[in-house]
Amino acid sequence: MPDDIVPTTTAPKPAPLDKKAYKSDQEVRWCPGCGDYSILNAVQQLLAQLGVPRHQLCFVSGIGCSSRFPYYMNTYGLHSIHGRAPAFATAIKTANPELQVWIATGDGDGLSIGGNHMLHLLRRNIDVKVLLFNNQIYGLTKGQYSPTSPPGLKTKTSPMGSVDRAVDPIRFALGCGATFIARTIDTHQKHMLAVLEAAAKHKGTAFVEIFQNCVIFNDGCFDEVIERSVRDDKTVDLIPGKPLVYGKQLDKGIKIDAAEARVVAPAEATSWDPSTRSAAAAFVLSEMAEQPGSPTPIGIFRSIQSPTFDEGMNKQVQAAVAKRGPGKLQDLIWSGDKWDVK
Amino acid sequence: MPDDIVPTTTAPKPAPLDKKAYKSDQEVRWCPGCGDYSILNAVQQLLAQLGVPRHQLCFVSGIGCSSRFPYYMNTYGLHSIHGRAPAFATAIKTANPELQVWIATGDGDGLSIGGNHMLHLLRRNIDVKVLLFNNQIYGLTKGQYSPTSPPGLKTKTSPMGSVDRAVDPIRFALGCGATFIARTIDTHQKHMLAVLEAAAKHKGTAFVEIFQNCVIFNDGCFDEVIERSVRDDKTVDLIPGKPLVYGKQLDKGIKIDAAEARVVAPAEATSWDPSTRSAAAAFVLSEMAEQPGSPTPIGIFRSIQSPTFDEGMNKQVQAAVAKRGPGKLQDLIWSGDKWDVK
Amino acid sequence: MPQSTSELPLQLIDSVVIRFAGDSGDGMQITGSQFTHTAALFGNDLATFPDFPAEIRAPAGTQPGVSGFQIRFASSDIHTPGDAPDVLVAMNPAALAVNIKDLKPGGIVIVNTGQFGDSDLAKARLTSNPLKDHSLDAYRVIEIDINKRVIEALAGSTLSPKEVQRCKNFYTLGLMYWLYNRDMEPTLKWLAEKFAKEPAMVEANQKALRAGFNAGDIQELFQGRFEVPKCDVLPPGTYRNIMGNQALSMGLVAGAELAGLKIFIGSYPITPASPILESLAGYKQFGVLSMQAEDEIAAVCAAIGGSYAGHLGVTSTSGPGLALKQEGIGLAIAIELPLVIVNVQRGGPSTGLPTKTEQADLLQAIFGRNSEAWLPVIACATPSDSFDCAVEACRIAVQYMTPVILLSDGYIANGSEPWRLPKLEELKSFPARFRTEVENFLPYDRNADLARPWVKPGTVGLEHRVGGLEKAHLTGHISYDAENHEFMVNMRAAKVMKVRDSIPTPKVEGPARGEVLLLGWGSTYGSIWGAQEMLAEQGIEVARMHLRHVWPLPHGLDEIFARYKTVLVPEMNLGQLVRVLRGEFPQRNFVSYPKVQGLPFRVHELVAKVKSLLGR
Amino acid sequence: MPQSTSELPLQLIDSVVIRFAGDSGDGMQITGSQFTHTAALFGNDLATFPDFPAEIRAPAGTQPGVSGFQIRFASSDIHTPGDAPDVLVAMNPAALAVNIKDLKPGGIVIVNTGQFGDSDLAKARLTSNPLKDHSLDAYRVIEIDINKRVIEALAGSTLSPKEVQRCKNFYTLGLMYWLYNRDMEPTLKWLAEKFAKEPAMVEANQKALRAGFNAGDIQELFQGRFEVPKCDVLPPGTYRNIMGNQALSMGLVAGAELAGLKIFIGSYPITPASPILESLAGYKQFGVLSMQAEDEIAAVCAAIGGSYAGHLGVTSTSGPGLALKQEGIGLAIAIELPLVIVNVQRGGPSTGLPTKTEQADLLQAIFGRNSEAWLPVIACATPSDSFDCAVEACRIAVQYMTPVILLSDGYIANGSEPWRLPKLEELKSFPARFRTEVENFLPYDRNADLARPWVKPGTVGLEHRVGGLEKAHLTGHISYDAENHEFMVNMRAAKVMKVRDSIPTPKVEGPARGEVLLLGWGSTYGSIWGAQEMLAEQGIEVARMHLRHVWPLPHGLDEIFARYKTVLVPEMNLGQLVRVLRGEFPQRNFVSYPKVQGLPFRVHELVAKVKSLLGR
Ligand SMILES: Cc1ncc(C[n+]2csc(CCOP(=O)(O)OP(=O)(O)O)c2C)c(N)n1
Ligand SMILES: Cc1ncc(C[n+]2csc(CCOP(=O)(O)OP(=O)(O)O)c2C)c(N)n1
Ligand code: SF4
Numbered sequence A, B: 001m002p003d004d005i006v007p008t009t010t011a012p013k014p015a016p017l018d019k020k021a022y023k024s025d026q027e028v029r030w031c032p033g034c035g036d037y038s039i040l041n042a043v044q045q046l047l048a049q050l051g052v053p054r055h056q057l058c059f060v061s062g063i064g065c066s067s068r069f070p071y072y073m074n075t076y077g078l079h080s081i082h083g084r085a086p087a088f089a090t091a092i093k094t095a096n097p098e099l100q101v102w103i104a105t106g107d108g109d110g111l112s113i114g115g116n117h118m119l120h121l122l123r124r125n126i127d128v129k130v131l132l133f134n135n136q137i138y139g140l141t142k143g144q145y146s147p148t149s150p151p152g153l154k155t156k157t158s159p160m161g162s163v164d165r166a167v168d169p170i171r172f173a174l175g176c177g178a179t180f181i182a183r184t185i186d187t188h189q190k191h192m193l194a195v196l197e198a199a200a201k202h203k204g205t206a207f208v209e210i211f212q213n214c215v216i217f218n219d220g221c222f223d224e225v226i227e228r229s230v231r232d233d234k235t236v237d238l239i240p241g242k243p244l245v246y247g248k249q250l251d252k253g254i255k256i257d258a259a260e261a262r263v264v265a266p267a268e269a270t271s272w273d274p275s276t277r278s279a280a281a282a283f284v285l286s287e288m289a290e291q292p293g294s295p296t297p298i299g300i301f302r303s304i305q306s307p308t309f310d311e312g313m314n315k316q317v318q319a320a321v322a323k324r325g326p327g328k329l330q331d332l333i334w335s336g337d338k339w340d341v342k
Numbered sequence C, D: 001m002p003q004s005t006s007e008l009p010l011q012l013i014d015s016v017v018i019r020f021a022g023d024s025g026d027g028m029q030i031t032g033s034q035f036t037h038t039a040a041l042f043g044n045d046l047a048t049f050p051d052f053p054a055e056i057r058a059p060a061g062t063q064p065g066v067s068g069f070q071i072r073f074a075s076s077d078i079h080t081p082g083d084a085p086d087v088l089v090a091m092n093p094a095a096l097a098v099n100i101k102d103l104k105p106g107g108i109v110i111v112n113t114g115q116f117g118d119s120d121l122a123k124a125r126l127t128s129n130p131l132k133d134h135s136l137d138a139y140r141v142i143e144i145d146i147n148k149r150v151i152e153a154l155a156g157s158t159l160s161p162k163e164v165q166r167c168k169n170f171y172t173l174g175l176m177y178w179l180y181n182r183d184m185e186p187t188l189k190w191l192a193e194k195f196a197k198e199p200a201m202v203e204a205n206q207k208a209l210r211a212g213f214n215a216g217d218i219q220e221l222f223q224g225r226f227e228v229p230k231c232d233v234l235p236p237g238t239y240r241n242i243m244g245n246q247a248l249s250m251g252l253v254a255g256a257e258l259a260g261l262k263i264f265i266g267s268y269p270i271t272p273a274s275p276i277l278e279s280l281a282g283y284k285q286f287g288v289l290s291m292q293a294e295d296e297i298a299a300v301c302a303a304i305g306g307s308y309a310g311h312l313g314v315t316s317t318s319g320p321g322l323a324l325k326q327e328g329i330g331l332a333i334a335i336e337l338p339l340v341i342v343n344v345q346r347g348g349p350s351t352g353l354p355t356k357t358e359q360a361d362l363l364q365a366i367f368g369r370n371s372e373a374w375l376p377v378i379a380c381a382t383p384s385d386s387f388d389c390a391v392e393a394c395r396i397a398v399q400y401m402t403p404v405i406l407l408s409d410g411y412i413a414n415g416s417e418p419w420r421l422p423k424l425e426e427l428k429s430f431p432a433r434f435r436t437e438v439e440n441f442l443p444y445d446r447n448a449d450l451a452r453p454w455v456k457p458g459t460v461g462l463e464h465r466v467g468g469l470e471k472a473h474l475t476g477h478i479s480y481d482a483e484n485h486e487f488m489v490n491m492r493a494a495k496v497m498k499v500r501d502s503i504p505t506p507k508v509e510g511p512a513r514g515e516v517l518l519l520g521w522g523s524t525y526g527s528i529w530g531a532q533e534m535l536a537e538q539g540i541e542v543a544r545m546h547l548r549h550v551w552p553l554p555h556g557l558d559e560i561f562a563r564y565k566t567v568l569v570p571e572m573n574l575g576q577l578v579r580v581l582r583g584e585f586p587q588r589n590f591v592s593y594p595k596v597q598g599l600p601f602r603v604h605e606l607v608a609k610v611k612s613l614l615g616r
């Protein structure tokens, strides 16, 4: 047996870091004005705030403008293939549980080609954080519609308007049984930081949809909701334990009732609890924006505790070792019924 | 231009058919006692009832025991590759809108390898009917756990119990925005017939989960719910317009309230409407079985009208022809700026 | 139609190569395309080669962010966009640094000095200013502060300063029009149409264009002007300029029409193949059903479903996408349905160099599926040849009930050249026949081409089932029988080999026997032809031949190969065709000349290789 | 340890081939395995060949539903499960009809007449009863109503009539034990363990076994009994019987241990590869992390993720699954991480013949990815060789930081043979080295093997990014540079070719030069060896050689091939290795001998082929 193997590095004592430390030496290659910049900024700031050592971080992505993210983080990073980041991340976290693993993905990468892996990541509840950059378009391939594009959108591949119904990432994640689901906005740094912090602290898959502006191919696609002048009236922030109130003057509230959510006076608003056994209230909220006159919920839709796959896997290994003793090659090979030839 | 092309057959006058007419001449190769037989039987009976001409039917499947279905139907049939039936079916229906297209798939085929195509089929609302044979196991590959297997299930690939959280097909379909969602039971022919009839008549993707018993690798996995002696007490049938009552004596009801569903007296039961704008009530019901003491809903969870992709596509073609005239090859080739060389 | 009455001498030349280079935001692709458009309308022969980064707007001023467009236009029949530019237009230091090494010695380099500040040099990671360090001494450097000139020209415009700067490329274009004595009209018209909804933009860009043109006259930047006369040596006919992806898309529509079918295209965007899906999505008046699928697997499966339903199934992709489609293609082979799989090759492996060209998917196309899963593979030689190849792919698919892989590459896809428009009468139809006769119907019966019958679901009385399990000969029932399996494996292969009976032996150009046969496939066509011509000029006669059908290989090749001491095969890969050839013609002598730089072969490289082979 | 004191003569013979055949529900696989187990413990050399339908329980009594298990056991060193059975056990008419043509002329056929009613004949689609129509006249037919015998034997049992009938196979087994004078003990013990929780089952099956055994004695069915002595000519050592998938799984665990790594296997079930995932899922005490992924793509990506994280990534599949993994494998090539991809080949194309064997994924393994994406490919020769090959695949993957494809096939995977157990000291370790030194760290630097450093994420100071875009030499930064790309393409290929420096030239067995070299790879090993022996018996000396490393090919082959007039290559495909060989050794003379029937070569077929080649 080889015992001359170089050991893995043992627990390090990291120096405290500032935001800049998380910037890699690579030139950022996004278009000027792209919403991706502010997401990168928020993540770097958050990690500095939380003081996560760089070497314990791993960013995994697929392909797309958004998926270039790992190159710009001075951490471990894997820019993989289109749509498959969840599969890589699942293994990385399971094989190396001490890492904090983040996925950067786009609406095309994560919900078109990668929809299946996203489903299985969410249901398995791998302890990774997902940043879904939703710009309702394929950026890197120069402007085709995506699964989140609104029906009717005219793009290069839908010159007469898309006939696809859009998928709602939040509802999809709920349907997949995700344990943490949130939504935030590229231009709303404060909100993004708060949501990302909650995501970072969640144990299990934290799924965060980020409204992200593609200045080149779908500029302003969220403006009706997120434009600064209307944002407070057009969004409602889901803050655990807080009433669902919104509006510039916090003059409106949301009441969830009989499997419907409706706009009410602030005093009547439901106090938000994303950790109920049932995800139904979150589901109701996820549908709300489609009702005329209702705000778009942002913030934390869902946050529950549930066993994670990566931990489950490792526990089984420990249990097997505890029960059968650490596997010995000799025993393995020399198992079964044998006979001798002299 | 070729004008000597053999024309497609024009609208036929089909002779009325009986159930036997839908049976192909191929020997059915499922295990004796497999739940698949009763599904095959119900489908054949339904089609005879509805009098759908055989040549207008097309059954598409992936790979798995359940996916052998098309071979046993004396209609058009395509036994394709693992997980991809939705993609084939989408094109078949779009290119040949007069066909009634059915998909036969398994929990592995449709929700493991094929989860992404299922998502996109459901959101695009292709006018096809999906029969999801859920036996919570991989049958054809001899008994590995599937995405619907309960956590902890011991199978060949999970000797210490599966650590995967299960996906709930109904909730998944809701999250994907499906327009028709139902559940039925292999051993409950009457119910299955009613549900399949509603599915057949739905315009858009009709998603039907069928609890199906695999006698060889997962025998009795649904017995707690569907065994004849407990079935009436352990299931509640979602019948549009009918109150949600259940129990052998119809002595119990379900009330949906404040985004929760609870057991009440029959008189208080909610009258079921699967066609509300919001899918939240269906979502609430889809979670209910997990509550101890609550019945498992079967029947129609969701049934709404929404444009179908196949129709949308064909309408665009018609609109383009109407606007630009039928495409002429000459015009296409001789378009753009030209010059002559003498 | 020379527009200017400049006093400067007008020098007639046969061929010019210009390369425009700048930031990805500088509009170099538009500049190049407009110059191309004008040259085409003027009647030059031409060839273009755009070259851009994988990012949408790579960081301004950096070397990886440089976007280039090379055009060669000529009065003679040319075959490539040229080995080395005569003129380089460099909009910033990065563009200069990246491209200068390619410029012909003594060539003209036009530099926008307005972008040569210290920070610009730093962005380009240059430690010294090439305008000052004598590194450009070997060239004729023309320095213009285009930034400033554009501001002056557009003084009083309502556009923002940023928008004004975006007109720089048209200033540059104007200057080039002056230098080569070109008509501005086509571009003025194009601008008017393109920005029809933004009159201020039309005006500003037109002004910039004119200002650039006038600058040539007024500012005495150049010692002379050049004129490249019309090309009259092309075969007579009506021409238009066409890009490879465009021609290929049109060819698919034409192929379907010639078969009497409608297209169902299932596709997933990927560089450099996306424009094919985009074009077909715009051809709905031809009955094209275009589906942007959720991924490549769904795309190919949908295309097969389209064929199953009675349409002509098409799917388009690039290398990594082809890998994903292979399982589905295997099914199409097993159920024997027509299908056209377009693969526009790009640099790899993996994501590789997505905007660069390569020919390294040949073996994946021929062999990259499980088991013995044979299909015909054909390859486009030039942008306009893509039309004919697409028609041919449709023909083979329909006639033989088989998937066909059609290979293009980034160089062909984005490049352009004049296309002699075919007359409809020249296009031979190959009508698809759908079986409707009920009597004696056997789903796996075969005709003389070994093709099985195609039945549209919906046809009364022909209900049957197909699928990927091995099928019994004739009946198509599931069969695990050993002999039947071997029979079917051989039958499927034989059907593919049968395609040879319907294709010609390619013509040899040049000596019928001798030392060297230059053998090409795909986009090496032009470079090889150019090399043959250049060698001939140097007194070295070599033969050349080009393969459109790369699998199965046409009849008659062995006899041809036998007549040359060496068959030299230049490929933008590590020698993939050579492997195929050695497998088929073990007695012949093939020499591989690989180049894997994401760039096409230069004529000079080929010439040098042939000479070294001949010991000259 | 002969158990019976039968009066009948005991005839010594060297080797016997028995085929058990019945419905998929008849337990033929268990019967065969038990006979195998007993023969192994007795000390025979042996080889087995199970053959079953793609359905779990195909319809009872039908020909497609027949499941078979062939075993050859011998006192000499044998290499195949035999061309033709000496004894056929046919549990019903379908089993008889499907298998009788393979039986040796004059062979024994044991027929269960209890299953030969009219309806049974009809299910098997037989129009006449073979027991009556003289079609079996060439064989020695033993008729027994096994249905009835079992009922009699189990009279009084608490089992249901259906359960009683399920004991038929043990009755049959007992009869065979008697005929070949075998000890029933191992099977009695196995039954006791297997049904520990169902004592009634233990008793019934044991009774049935004994009843079958006794029937031999009592019922005078046979004229004599046979004895196949122990095989003493095998190399000395401790042996166990092993199936290919089992050996391969153990080899992976051993390979990981020898590298000092833990395994991460990401896999998706598929016949005939599923047992590998299943075995590894049971080896958790070795630290194996086993993930049943949602599909093959996720499986390979997870395996790569495992390697990225510092485990040994493994994924296992069969043909269609390999096609799906190719894009991911391309990434592993680009980011240069160790990875073992096991591909257990099966009949194709598409779903094909999922439970039958084939060798037709060779070209897909070597070439089936986009662009120039090279990797080493090795192939198992026999069930026990799968252990060594798995270790070797791990070694190459770790030493060269590369994905490796390990090819097995259905014949090897499900077949079994005695395995001489290696001593731990015989296994050479190849410790993986994880880089931890921060100084001078360059992610794409290389060692003498051209391997780049492997860094476990979590290591302080070595944070870096990898991905599928082309990487600059040394730094690993994204690079679209033309020369760097060519350099890297060549470097990756060179690294794969470098594997040759660590592998031996395979040994030639037989004459060092001459007319014919029989060259094999994969599971043709035994048949070729058998053919060589049979030819030698007939006075024809031919050489043979076997390739474990099919890509890159070992050093020294050309010199060897040059020494033979013909290199004859039998393959269960249409000549895939021959294509590879011609590409590499254009001067040598390769003759392909293809067989694509979902079945291994028979020794006789090879012998006939060689003779016809030699004109004998
Ligand atoms: C297998 C494969 N298919 C297709 C592509 C081409 N491709 C690259 S990125 C992309 C979509 C990007 O969209 P999204 O994920 O929304 O990211 P964005 O660029 O908008 O951030 C596509 C289709 C690819 N790289 N690989
Ligand atoms: C690409 C591919 N991967 C894997 C397989 C093997 N396979 C065949 S069926 C199946 C799963 C079947 O499970 P399910 O869909 O639940 O169908 P069931 O047999 O239970 O009806 C698998 C993994 C395959 N045929 N093709
Ligand atoms: S194309 Fe859009 S998403 Fe991509 S970098 Fe540019 S602005 Fe951002």
Ligand code: SF4
Pocket: B029, B030, B031, B033, B034, B035, B036, B065, B066, B135, B139, B140, B213, B214, B215, B216, B217, D056, D057
């Ligand atoms: S294995 Fe299970 S699902 Fe498959 S046919 Fe048998 S009983 Fe049915």
Ligand SMILES: [Mg+2]
Pocket: A064, A106, A107, A108, A133, A134, A135, A136, A137, A138, A139, A146
């Ligand atoms: Mg996007």
Ligand SMILES: [Mg+2]
Pocket: B064, B106, B107, B108, B133, B134, B135, B136, B137, B138, B139, B146
């Ligand atoms: Mg199943």
